[in-house]
Amino acid sequence: MIGRVGSAMLAAAGVAWTAVAAAAPPLVDAPGGFVPRSALSFGASGAAAVAVDDEHPLPVAAAGRTVMYSDRSGMIAVAGVAQVLAPASATRRGFFVQNLSTGDLWLNGTGTAVAGSPALRIGPGQLYECPASGVPATALSILGTAAGQTFSAREW
Numbered sequence: 001m002i003g004r005v006g007s008a009m010l011a012a013a014g015v016a017w018t019a020v021a022a023a024a025p026p027l028v029d030a031p032g033g034f035v036p037r038s039a040l041s042f043g044a045s046g047a048a049a050v051a052v053d054d055e056h057p058l059p060v061a062a063a064g065r066t067v068m069y070s071d072r073s074g075m076i077a078v079a080g081v082a083q084v085l086a087p088a089s090a091t092r093r094g095f096f097v098q099n100l101s102t103g104d105l106w107l108n109g110t111g112t113a114v115a116g117s118p119a120l121r122i123g124p125g126q127l128y129e130c131p132a133s134g135v136p137a138t139a140l141s142i143l144g145t146a147a148g149q150t151f152s153a154r155e156w
Contacts, residue, residue: 067093072153076105076144082113085140086155092137093156096129097122101149109136113143122151 027035041049052058072086072095085107086095099105099122106119107128113119119141122128130136142151 067156069154069156072097072155073151074153075151076142076147076149079145079147080115080143082108082141082143085142085153088137088139089155090137092135094130094132094135095140095153095155096127097142097151097153098127099124099149099151101144101146101151103145103149105149105151106143108141109138111141113141115143115145119143
């Protein structure tokens with residue numbers, strides 16, 4: 001059964017929640033417990049609701065959005081010396097870095113990268129993508145263990 005918070009979230013999304021008629025036989029799970037039934041319907045405000053079924057799937061809007069990438073790809077200039085991957089940006093929405101070299105790269109979004117903690121190690125061939133829930137607005141710093149290491153990076 002959908003609780004008050006769940007039904008409020010569905011209502012905010014334009015989804016109506018309706019209990020199945022009492023005439024339906026109760027469902028019982030394997031241990032013998034009662035399984036509540038519920039049904040979803042959808043429709044515009046003031047219009048007749050349409051039950052969600054195989055012929056009328058729940059409409060879902062894509063959550064993605066169009067972004068413009070800034071190419072931050074490059075090469076490590078001096079072994080063991082941190083360099084700026086991307087300057088600080090309060091409008092940054094995300095970034096990723098792929099290590100194209102055979103040695104480790106170290107990435108830091110909280111200060112200057114070092115070969116160890118608190119920097120994040122990106123192994124050869126690995127990709128790091130910043131989680132959408134924690135994009136740093138600070139400068140991004142990268143360090144390689146050898147000069148000439150290459151990486152592919154995008155920021156948006």
